[in-house]
Amino acid sequence: MSSVRVLVGTRKGAFILESDGKRENWSVSGPHFAGWEIYHMKASPVAPNRIYASQCSGWFGQMIQRSDDGGKTWSAVGNTFAYDGVPGTHQWYDGTPHPWEFKRVWHIEPSLTDPDEALAGVEDAAIFRTTDGGQSWTELSGLRGHGSGPQWQPGAGGMCLHTIVRDPSDPKRVYIAISAAGAFRTDDGGVTWKPINRGLVSQYIPDPNAEVGHCVHRIALHPSRPQTLFMQKHWDVMRSDDAGDNWREVSGNLPTDFGFVIDVHAHEPETIYVVPIKNDSEHFPPDGQLRVYRSRTGGGEWEALGNGLPERDCYVNVLREAMAVDSLDQCGVYFGTTGGQVYATRDAGDRWFPIVRDLPAVLSVEVQTLA
Amino acid sequence: MIPSGIKVALPYHLRNLAGVGMEIEIEVPPPVTQRALIDAIEARYPMLRGTIRDPATGLRRPFLRFFACGLDYSHDPPDAILPPEVVAGRETFLVVGAIAGG
Numbered sequence: 001m002s003s004v005r006v007l008v009g010t011r012k013g014a015f016i017l018e019s020d021g022k023r024e025n026w027s028v029s030g031p032h033f034a035g036w037e038i039y040h041m042k043a044s045p046v047a048p049n050r051i052y053a054s055q056c057s058g059w060f061g062q063m064i065q066r067s068d069d070g071g072k073t074w075s076a077v078g079n080t081f082a083y084d085g086v087p088g089t090h091q092w093y094d095g096t097p098h099p100w101e102f103k104r105v106w107h108i109e110p111s112l113t114d115p116d117e118a119l120a121g122v123e124d125a126a127i128f129r130t131t132d133g134g135q136s137w138t139e140l141s142g143l144r145g146h147g148s149g150p151q152w153q154p155g156a157g158g159m160c161l162h163t164i165v166r167d168p169s170d171p172k173r174v175y176i177a178i179s180a181a182g183a184f185r186t187d188d189g190g191v192t193w194k195p196i197n198r199g200l201v202s203q204y205i206p207d208p209n210a211e212v213g214h215c216v217h218r219i220a221l222h223p224s225r226p227q228t229l230f231m232q233k234h235w236d237v238m239r240s241d242d243a244g245d246n247w248r249e250v251s252g253n254l255p256t257d258f259g260f261v262i263d264v265h266a267h268e269p270e271t272i273y274v275v276p277i278k279n280d281s282e283h284f285p286p287d288g289q290l291r292v293y294r295s296r297t298g299g300g301e302w303e304a305l306g307n308g309l310p311e312r313d314c315y316v317n318v319l320r321e322a323m324a325v326d327s328l329d330q331c332g333v334y335f336g337t338t339g340g341q342v343y344a345t346r347d348a349g350d351r352w353f354p355i356v357r358d359l360p361a362v363l364s365v366e367v368q369t370l371a
Numbered sequence: 372m373i374p375s376g377i378k379v380a381l382p383y384h385l386r387n388l389a390g391v392g393m394e395i396e397i398e399v400p401p402p403v404t405q406r407a408l409i410d411a412i413e414a415r416y417p418m419l420r421g422t423i424r425d426p427a428t429g430l431r432r433p434f435l436r437f438f439a440c441g442l443d444y445s446h447d448p449p450d451a452i453l454p455p456e457v458v459a460g461r462e463t464f465l466v467v468g469a470i471a472g473g
Contacts, residue, residue, distance in 0.1 A: 034387075035383075035384055036384065056386065058434060059382070059384070059386060059430065059432065059434040059435060059468045059469065060388075060422040060423075060435075060468075061421050061422055061425065061426075061432060062421065063388070063418075063421075063422070075418075076388065076417070076418035079420065079421050079426075080420075080426050082426070084426065101427070102427055180401065287420065
């Protein structure tokens with residue numbers, strides 16, 4: 001029988017939630033790395049018991065942990081992320097040049113075919129690759145070396161490369177997103193990158209249609225349609241049907257199109273999920289009601305899903321890494337909040353329930369569907 | 372000269388990371404400097420690499436301090452010789468994390 005493992009990164013440690021395929025009874029293990037920030041954990045799709053975790057601390061810096069037994073035991077692997085060559089500068093908040101400085105790993109994206117290979121998105125924005133299971137990391141410096149690099153500027157959360165999406169049909173194609181530079185794509189395995197921001201409109205930058213400078217919060221795709229991308233931007237929910245070359249807005253009837261997460265149903269490529277957040281100054285749900293919004297039309301038309309979610313007095317946020325789906329027949333959707341709840345649905349969003357209620361603030365949620 | 376056995380107390384999270392108790396003892400070949408001591412700690416406990424010093428700059432992480440013999444050695448040059456009491460193993464070299472409230 002299938003089972004589900006949910007990997008939850010929080011401000012104060014990692015938690016692993018497990019259930020059989022019924023998704024009714026859950027075990028909770030953790031905190032792993034108690035007291036440390038766990039920005040992200042993700043397992044290899046081809047070796048599901050191999051899990052990479054980004055562990056960091058304002059006191060002690062960055063660690064990368066690896067488990068080869070599904071999270072029961074962990075080993076520290078390589079934590080040196082050295083920029084290639086002279087790092088150069090990007091723009092600081094005040095517009096002055098500021099040297100690139102490594103701060104933390106936001107996201108680890110394991111290879112779809114090789115458990116020893118993974119990509120890491122870091123702050124200050126860059127992408128690194130390991131081919132030895134995390135022991136060593138090498139920058140794919142063609143991204144940071146893109147001519148626009150000196151124009152990149154941090155968002156309020158830092159200049160982070162937080163999203164890495166692999167094209168399952170083309171191992172050389174990868175999408176990434178940076179706050180606040182925008183989205184980029186490589187078609188040659190990371191040697192060269194191009195900005196893919198045409199159609200994004202951002203009023204908070206001098207040229208709202210600029211090639212770079214957009215605060216992209218998250219990108220998702222369905223494996224069966226790798227040319228179709230969905231994006232939650234700082235404001236606006238966007239869609240591209242040509243691998244990011246052009247984007248159009250699909251915010252439609254959302255109550256607000258500000259938010260962080262976006263994800264796609266495991267079996268329905270046109271069914272997508274977002275969690276609207278009131279605005280960029282008030283990072284909580286509108287009217288204190290926590291609602292997931294689902295579109296079954298690939299955007300444009302949205303329905304509120306609130307059955308089982310807080311009806312009132314709810315002022316949590318759902319951060320950009322904190323939503324994922326399982327691939328059981330009845331698709332499960334999972335998201336974590338800054339209030340420490342992890343909510344799930346067994347029926348694609350019709351009814352929700354909390355798996356846990358009182359974790360530290362949730363930074364990331366990933367889900368494994370295990371045979 | 373024979374290597375020294377330096378007593379070092381690590382902060383809570385680094386003790387957990389390394390799987391050690393309140394105090395470790397490290398052999399450091401002379402001259403026993405702050406840099407040589409941390410090099411030796413990282414060699415014996417590879418999981419601590421980069422946690423005390425920033426690997427990019429080689430500098431002490433700003434929220435850590437080095438205390439010994441009732442004095443603050445945090446701002447000493449990395450190649451300054453550590454106090455004789457520390458070198459002789461009579462006093463413990465303390466790696467201390469900054470306190471934080473909230």
